[in-house]
Amino acid sequence: MPFAKALTRLGGAALFTASTALAASAFDMADMSDAEREAFRAEVRAYLLDNPEVLMEAVDVYQQRQADQQVANDADLIAAYAGPIYDDSNDAVYGNPDGDIVIVEFSDYRCGYCKKAYPDVQALLEKDGNIKLIVKEFPILGDASVLAARFAVATKLVEGDEAYLKLHDELMQARGDISEGALRRLAKDLGIDADKVIAEMDSDGVTAVLAQNHQLATALQISGTPAFIMGDQMLRGYVPYDGMVEIVKEVRANR
Structure with a gap:
């Protein structure tokens, strides 16, 4: 099955999980044709436009990780000084x-x-x-x-x-x-x-x-x-x- 068609059938979080796994193995981006790469990008873009809350969720996760890292860094600095x-x-x-x-x-x-x-x-x-x-x-x-x-x-x-x-x-x-x-x-x-x-x-x-x-x-x-x-x-x-x-x-x- 062509990569773009397989990707289209994926939904929700599975889209990113599957695409990451595929890209890391059978569908390495470096090995994809120009057409396959373009199809991949188009499908990801379409999914994000249809599900913008995914972007907000990703931002929230990133910010929480940054905050957690800052807390850990602060504790280390306080101990050091x-x-x-x-x-x-x-x-x-x-x-x-x-x-x-x-x-x-x-x-x-x-x-x-x-x-x-x-x-x-x-x-x-x-x-x-x-x-x-x-x-x-x-x-x-x-x-x-x-x-x-x-x-x-x-x-x-x-x-x-x-x-x-x-x-x-x-x-x-x-x-x-x-x-x-x-x-x-x-x-x-x-x-x-x-x-x-x-x-x-x-x-x-x-x-x-x-x-x-x-x-x-x-x-x-x-x-x-x-x-x-x-x-x-x-x-x-x-x-x-x-x-x-x-x-x-x-x-x-x-x-």
Whole structure:
């Protein structure tokens, strides 16, 4: 029976299964005549036009495989970079420092979704009571982002963790442009010595902290904010409060 006629009699998924098997054996595409190849292509095209849902199903399968591979890759990356992720003394810590769950957040003070996530994350820490949050400064949204991050890191270096956390809280809730003048006014309101902080902003120490965070983000394939690490999962983008609660439950259950 000619190949094209045999193919026409196949239906549904059998079309692709049979055509693949035939092409790999008796009907190798390389051994087919021009007419047979043309008939094969025409039959496949006709089938797909009559059954476009097959294409959508194939796309869904492909996307799921890609997502599964990304999850596996993320887990490997988290394990490989556990040291700089969890044990960097330059990072600030919220919540319970001895919590059984550790969340790591990469954030930018000009990121709208970081600001949207802020109250959700704080509520999660307060209501759960057994979560440690590590904050990594990751300014990626322009000069104002870098200015704010440098001011925050410098505050931690010269004024300590408590001053940094107060400043971080205010910057995450602030609206409007970030400027040196605005940072000075905010520092004054919080009892922070703005002159000392500004003198430290361009120091090698501050530059090193931000460079290390950028290098780590690149290694972890993080290119946007907010980004969270929870257990062996990386969450790129905003996650609503209820979603974070469920992920925390999942991480605890899998410990």
